Amino acid sequence: MGRMTLGPEDRTAAEALDARDPLAFARGRFSVPEGVVYLDGNSLGALPSGVRAAVLDAVDRQWGQDLIGSWNGNGWWTLPERVGDRIGALVGAAPGQTICGDSTSVQLFQALTAAARLRPDRRVLLTDAANFPTDQYLADAVARLLGLEARRVDPAALEVGPDVAVVALSAVDYRTGELWDVEEITRKAHAAGAVVVWDLCHAAGALPVDLDGLGADAAVGCTYKYLNGGPGAPAWLYLPRRHQQAADLPLTGWTGRADPFGLAGAYEPAEGVARARIGTPPVLSMVAVEAALDVWDGVDLAAVRAKSLALGDLLITMADGLREYGLTVVTPRAGARRGSQVSLRHEKAYELGQALITRGVVGDFRAPDLLRLGLAPLYLRYVDVWDAMHALAGILAANEHEAPRYRRDQTAVVT
Amino acid sequence: MGRMTLGPEDRTAAEALDARDPLAFARGRFSVPEGVVYLDGNSLGALPSGVRAAVLDAVDRQWGQDLIGSWNGNGWWTLPERVGDRIGALVGAAPGQTICGDSTSVQLFQALTAAARLRPDRRVLLTDAANFPTDQYLADAVARLLGLEARRVDPAALEVGPDVAVVALSAVDYRTGELWDVEEITRKAHAAGAVVVWDLCHAAGALPVDLDGLGADAAVGCTYKYLNGGPGAPAWLYLPRRHQQAADLPLTGWTGRADPFGLAGAYEPAEGVARARIGTPPVLSMVAVEAALDVWDGVDLAAVRAKSLALGDLLITMADGLREYGLTVVTPRAGARRGSQVSLRHEKAYELGQALITRGVVGDFRAPDLLRLGLAPLYLRYVDVWDAMHALAGILAANEHEAPRYRRDQTAVVT
Numbered sequence: 001m002g003r004m005t006l007g008p009e010d011r012t013a014a015e016a017l018d019a020r021d022p023l024a025f026a027r028g029r030f031s032v033p034e035g036v037v038y039l040d041g042n043s044l045g046a047l048p049s050g051v052r053a054a055v056l057d058a059v060d061r062q063w064g065q066d067l068i069g070s071w072n073g074n075g076w077w078t079l080p081e082r083v084g085d086r087i088g089a090l091v092g093a094a095p096g097q098t099i100c101g102d103s104t105s106v107q108l109f110q111a112l113t114a115a116a117r118l119r120p121d122r123r124v125l126l127t128d129a130a131n132f133p134t135d136q137y138l139a140d141a142v143a144r145l146l147g148l149e150a151r152r153v154d155p156a157a158l159e160v161g162p163d164v165a166v167v168a169l170s171a172v173d174y175r176t177g178e179l180w181d182v183e184e185i186t187r188k189a190h191a192a193g194a195v196v197v198w199d200l201c202h203a204a205g206a207l208p209v210d211l212d213g214l215g216a217d218a219a220v221g222c223t224y225k226y227l228n229g230g231p232g233a234p235a236w237l238y239l240p241r242r243h244q245q246a247a248d249l250p251l252t253g254w255t256g257r258a259d260p261f262g263l264a265g266a267y268e269p270a271e272g273v274a275r276a277r278i279g280t281p282p283v284l285s286m287v288a289v290e291a292a293l294d295v296w297d298g299v300d301l302a303a304v305r306a307k308s309l310a311l312g313d314l315l316i317t318m319a320d321g322l323r324e325y326g327l328t329v330v331t332p333r334a335g336a337r338r339g340s341q342v343s344l345r346h347e348k349a350y351e352l353g354q355a356l357i358t359r360g361v362v363g364d365f366r367a368p369d370l371l372r373l374g375l376a377p378l379y380l381r382y383v384d385v386w387d388a389m390h391a392l393a394g395i396l397a398a399n400e401h402e403a404p405r406y407r408r409d410q411t412a413v414v415t
Numbered sequence: 416m417g418r419m420t421l422g423p424e425d426r427t428a429a430e431a432l433d434a435r436d437p438l439a440f441a442r443g444r445f446s447v448p449e450g451v452v453y454l455d456g457n458s459l460g461a462l463p464s465g466v467r468a469a470v471l472d473a474v475d476r477q478w479g480q481d482l483i484g485s486w487n488g489n490g491w492w493t494l495p496e497r498v499g500d501r502i503g504a505l506v507g508a509a510p511g512q513t514i515c516g517d518s519t520s521v522q523l524f525q526a527l528t529a530a531a532r533l534r535p536d537r538r539v540l541l542t543d544a545a546n547f548p549t550d551q552y553l554a555d556a557v558a559r560l561l562g563l564e565a566r567r568v569d570p571a572a573l574e575v576g577p578d579v580a581v582v583a584l585s586a587v588d589y590r591t592g593e594l595w596d597v598e599e600i601t602r603k604a605h606a607a608g609a610v611v612v613w614d615l616c617h618a619a620g621a622l623p624v625d626l627d628g629l630g631a632d633a634a635v636g637c638t639y640k641y642l643n644g645g646p647g648a649p650a651w652l653y654l655p656r657r658h659q660q661a662a663d664l665p666l667t668g669w670t671g672r673a674d675p676f677g678l679a680g681a682y683e684p685a686e687g688v689a690r691a692r693i694g695t696p697p698v699l700s701m702v703a704v705e706a707a708l709d710v711w712d713g714v715d716l717a718a719v720r721a722k723s724l725a726l727g728d729l730l731i732t733m734a735d736g737l738r739e740y741g742l743t744v745v746t747p748r749a750g751a752r753r754g755s756q757v758s759l760r761h762e763k764a765y766e767l768g769q770a771l772i773t774r775g776v777v778g779d780f781r782a783p784d785l786l787r788l789g790l791a792p793l794y795l796r797y798v799d800v801w802d803a804m805h806a807l808a809g810i811l812a813a814n815e816h817e818a819p820r821y822r823r824d825q826t827a828v829v830t
Contacts, residue, residue, distance in 0.1 A: 031475075031479045033479070033480045033482070036482075038482060040482065040483045043483050044478075044482060044483045046479075046482065047474065047475075047478050047479035051474060052471070052474050052475060055470060055471075055474055055699065056467070056470075056471065058646075059462065059466060059467050059470055059645075059703075060446075060462075060467060062646075063459075063462050063645055063646055064446045064448070064461075064462035065448045067448070067451075067453060067455065067459060067461065067777065068455045068458050068459045068777060068779065069772075069777070070646065071646075076646055076647075102517065102518065102521065102694075103517065103668065103693055103694025103695060103697075104694055104695070105666060105667075105668030105669070105693045105694035106517065106521055106666065106668075106693065106694060109665075109666055129680060131680075132669070132678075133669045133672065133675075133678050133679065133680060133682075134667075134668050134669040134694065136680045136681070136682075137667040137668070137669065137672070137681075137682040138666075138667060138668070140667070140681070140682060141665055141666065141667045141682070145560045145561075145665065146560075152680070222695070224695070230474075230478055230698065230699055231473075231477075231478055231485065231486075231491055231695075231697075231698035231699065232491075232694075232695040232696045232697040232698045232699075232701075233697065233699075234697065235694070250524075250556055250560065251520060251521065251524055251553075251556065252520075252549075252552040252553060252555070252556045253518065253520030253521075253549050253552070253553070254520070254547070254548040254549040254552065257548065257552070260548075261782070262782070263547075263548050263781070263782065264548065265544060265546075265548060265551045265567070266551070266552075266555070267548075267551075267552040267555060267556070278518055278520045278521065279517075279518025279519050279520035279521060279549065279647075279650070280518060280519070280637070280639070280646075280647040281647045282518075282646075282647040282648065282649065282697050282700045283645065283646035283647045283700075284470065284645055284646070284647075284648075284699050284700045284703055285697045285698075285699045285700045286647075288474075288699055357484075362482065362483060362484070364483065366678070367676070367677065367678065
C-alpha cells in the first residue's frame with residue numbers, strides 16, 4: 001500500500017481506503033462506542049460482540065444451573081489447553097504447546113525459571129534495559145532465586161556470551177513501538193548456546209509471529225491487548241514440544257500434575273503442555289477470552305499486518321505535518337521495525353492526551369513525554385486515524401492542551 | 416441447638432428447624448437450581464443473585480463503553496485491595512492486610528516464600544502429609560528454590576523444633592472435614608520461633624476465623640467455595656501489618672511496585688499490602704467476587720457456624736442410621752473439631768455419589784472411598800439435608816448404586 005501522503009485536508013482519501021479495506025468486515029464483530037476513536041487497543045482491546053452472551057451463559061447456565069458438573073459437562077477443565085491452542089494458532093504455535101491462564105507476570109516467572117533450568121551450567125540472564133518493568137523485575141527475581149545474574153542489554157546491540165543461559169526480550173518495545181529483529185536475535189542467542197524467551201504482549205494479534213518456525217524456547221503474552229480478551233484477562237505461555245519433557249516449572253499447582261485427581265502428595269508433572277497449568281483456572285475470564293477469539297475467524301494475519309502498517313503510515317505522515325508544534329515521531333518509520341502503535345514525542349504529551357480525550361480520541365501517555373497511539377486493525381478505520389490526527393492538529397493549533405483542566409494528575413494506567 | 420435425633424421418618428422436624436432458622440433469609444440471595452440439593456458448596460459455591468448484573472455491567476458498560484478509562488473511572492485498579500478488605504472482614508483481618516488476586520497456588524507460593532524469608536537462619540518447612548496436594552507441592556517447590564527441607568507432619572501430633580522456619584497447614588482437612596486446633600498450633604509454632612501460614616480454603620465463609628487475634632503470620636484461601644465467587648475465582652492473601660514492611664515476596668509484578676506508573680526498571684515494593692499485588696488483576700472474575708460478597712451483608716458468622724454444625728449434626732445422625740449398609744462417618748463428631756462438611760466412608764462411595772446425582776443430590780467423591788457432603792449454611796436448608804440423606808437411604812436399601820450406569824469413570828473434579 002506504500003507511504004500515505006494524506007494531509008489534514010484529505011478525509012475523502014481516508015474514506016476511500018476504508019471502502020477498499022479487506023478487513024472492514026471485522027469492525028462489525030466488536031462493540032465500539034459511538035463517537036470514540038479508540039487508539040488504546042494496545043493497552044485494552046475493544047469488546048468483541050460475542051463475549052456478552054458467552055459470559056452470561058457461563059454465569060447463568062453453567063455456574064448457576066449446572067454448578068460443579070460444569071467442570072466436565074461444560075468443558076471448564078479443558079479451558080487452559082483449548083484457549084491456549086487458539087492463541088497458539090495466532091502466534092505460529094502448533095496445537096499442544098500453548099496454555100492460557102494466570103497473569104503475564106506469573107507466566108514470565110514460569111518461563112524464565114524453566115528456561116534457566118535448561119542451562120544449569122550458565123549464570124547469566126539477559127533482559128532489555130527498556131523492557132516492560134515486570135519483565136525486568138521478574139528477571140531479577142528469578143536470577144535471585146536461582147543464584148544467577150540478570151543483566152540489562154540493548155536489543156539493538158545484543159551480544160550473547162558463553163555464560164548466558166537465557167535471553168528474555170519483548171518483541172515490541174512498549175514505549176516506542178519498535179519491533180526488534182526477532183529472528184536475528186533468536187539465531188544469535190542459539191548460536192551462543194542460550195535459550196530465548198519472547199514476551200509477545202505487544203505482538204500477538206498485531207502482526208504475524210511464527211514461534212515454531214523461529215525455534216523460540218518459550219514465549220508469553222497477555223490476551224487483553226490485540227487479542228481483546230478483556231481487562232486483566234488470563235495470559236498465555238508457549239512451551240514448545242521439544243522442551244516439554246524437560247521443562248522444570250516452579251509453580252507446581254495441582255492442575256499441572258500428572259493424574260491431578262489422584263491427589264497424591266508428591267508432584268509429578270503432567271505430560272505435554274498441561275504441566276504448565278497451575279491452579280484452578282479462572283473460568284469467567286477465560287470464557288470471555290475464548291469468545292473474544294472468535295473475531296479471528298477467517299482473518300488473515302498478513303492482511304492485519306498490512307493494514308496496521310498502512311494505518312501507521314497515515315498517522316506518521318499526518319504527524320510529520322505537525323512538526324512545527326514540537327511533535328516528533330519516535331517509532332521507526334520502516335515497517336519492518338514497527339509494531340502496531342505509533343509513539344509521538346511532545347513536551348506536553350500528557351496534556352495533549354487529555355485534550356484528545358475531550359475530543360473523543362483515546363490514546364495513552366507514557367512518562368515523561370510520549371503520546372502512544374495504538375492501531376488495532378480489526379476495528380480501526382483509516383478515517384479514525386485521520387479524525388484523531390485532525391483533532392490533534394486542531395488542539396495544537398488552538399493551544400487547547402494548555403487549558404488548566406488538562407493539568408497532570410498522579411496516575412495513568414499503563415500496560 | 417444440640418445433637419439432632421431426626422430419623423428418616425421426620426421431615427416435619429426438619430421443616431420446623433427451617434421455619435425458625437435465623438439465616439433462612441439468605442437463601443433468597445442465591446440462584447439455586449430447582450429440584451437440586453446442592454451439597455458441593457465446599458467445592459464450588461452456588462451463584463449469588465447479584466453476580467449477573469455486576470458482570471454484565473463490567474462487560475457492557477465498563478469494558479465496552481468506558482474502555483481503558485475504567486481502570487480509574489470504574490475502580491478496576493483498586494479491586495485487589497477493595498475485594499481483599501471485604502474478604503478480610505470475614506476472616507478476622509482488619510483493613511489493609513488482605514489482597515485478592517491470582518490462584519490459591521500462586522498465593523501459597525507467595526506466602527510460603529515470604530514466610531520462609533522471615534526466618535533466614537532456619538531450614539525446615541512443615542506441612543501436613545494429608546494437606547491438599549497443591550499445598551504439599553508448593554511447600555516442596557519453595558523449599559527447593561530456597562534450599563530448605565519440606566517435611567510432612569501430622570497436625571494432630573505437631574512438634575516444632577528449633578530448625579523450623581515455617582508451619583504451613585490447612586485449617587480444615589479437605590477430605591475428612593476435620594478442623595484443626597488453629598489457636599493451639601499457632602501458639603506452639605510461635606513458641607518455637609516459627610512463623611505460621613494458614614490455608615483457609617475450607618474455612619473462610621464457613622466458620623469464624625480471627626486471623627488478627629490469632630497472630631497468624633500469613634494466610635491464603637480461595638473464593639470459590641464458601642465465598643461463592645464463581646469457578647476458579649481469584650484467591651486471597653493475608654499479610655498482617657506487622658510483617659508488611661519486611662515481607663519479601665518472590666513474584667514481583669509491576670502492580671505491586673511502589674509508584675507502579677513510574678515504570679522504573681528496578682523493583683521496590685509498594686507500602687502496605689499492595690506489595691502483594693502481582694500482575695494486572697482479572698477484572699471480570701474479580702467483579703464477580705465483589706458482587707458475590709454482598710450475600711454476607713448483615714450475616715453473623717457465629718450464626719453461620721451454629722447452623723453449619725446443626726446441619727452436620729442432622730446429617731451425622733441420619734448417617735448413623737445407615738450403618739447396617741456399611742456407611743461410616745469419617746468427620747469428627749465434636750463440633751469444635753469439624754469444618755463445614757461431613758465425609759462418609761463407603762466401599763462404593765463413588766457409585767453412591769452418582770446415584771445421588773440421579774436423585775438430584777449433588778455431593779462429591781474423594782478417592783478411594785469418601786462421599787463428601789458440604790454444608791453451606793447460607794443457602795442450604797435442613798430439609799435439604801433430610802432429603803439428601805433420605806435419598807441415600809433409599810439408594811442403599813434398593814441397591815440402586817449397583818446399577819451398571821454408575822460405574823466409575825476416570826475423572827472427578829476436586830478442589
